[in-house]
Amino acid sequence: MSATLRRTIFAACRELGLDGDARHDLQLRVTGKTSLSDMDARELRLVVSEMKRMGFRLSRGPRKRAPRGDLRFAHVLWRLLNEAGVVKVPGAKGLNAFIRARFEAKWGHLPIDIDAMRDADQINDVVEALKAWCVREGIELER
Numbered sequence: 001m002s003a004t005l006r007r008t009i010f011a012a013c014r015e016l017g018l019d020g021d022a023r024h025d026l027q028l029r030v031t032g033k034t035s036l037s038d039m040d041a042r043e044l045r046l047v048v049s050e051m052k053r054m055g056f057r058l059s060r061g062p063r064k065r066a067p068r069g070d071l072r073f074a075h076v077l078w079r080l081l082n083e084a085g086v087v088k089v090p091g092a093k094g095l096n097a098f099i100r101a102r103f104e105a106k107w108g109h110l111p112i113d114i115d116a117m118r119d120a121d122q123i124n125d126v127v128e129a130l131k132a133w134c135v136r137e138g139i140e141l142e143r
Contacts, residue, residue, distance in 0.1 A: 002040075002041050002044060005041060005044035005045065005047075005048060006036050006044065008048055008058065009023070009036065009044065009047055009048060009051065012048065012051040012052075012056040013051075015055075015056050015057075016051060016054055016055060016056055026047065026050060026051070027039070027047055029050075030043075030046050030047050030050045031043040031046055031047065068123070070120070070123045070124070070127060071114060071115055071117065071123060073127055074095065074114060074123065074126050074127050074130060075092070075095065075114075077127065077130035077131060077133075077134060077141075078090075078091075078094065078095040078098070078130060080134060080139050080141075081130070081133060081134060081137065081139065082094070084137050084139050086133075086137050092113065092114065092115070095114055096112075096113055096114055099114060099126055102126075102129055103122070103125060103126070106125075107122060114126070
């Protein structure tokens with residue numbers, strides 16, 4: 001439990017942009033101790049709680065890798081569009097919204113998440129639409 005709490009604290013520091021000195025100051029203010037190794041689980045939880053109060057949001061871990069190469073390629077194309085600054089909502093949430101807006105009328109039904117798609121023709125439609133958007137935006141795709 002303590003190791004998990006320590007990892008959470010370090011993740012929160014990255015998210016909040018706290019360096020080592022700022023983290024030590026926060027820990028001293030909350031628990032009276034500067035070193036994580038001197039803290040028990042209750043004190044570590046107090047530090048995490050304070051970081052949440054400061055804006056840290058505990059994620060559910062990294063997104064799992066898409067099950068198929070063509071789906072992974074769709075994610076890569078979406079990331080390239082995001083890096084170019086042309087998408088409004090980054091990540092899978094934005095990609096799923098794009099698919100709903102672009103293909104719902106054509107297909108009549110959609111999976112909740114792109115990674116649940118299995119129809120190769122539909123996945124190809126998504127990839128081709130994303131590639132065309134990249135071309136319009138001047139984003140070079142490696143061959």
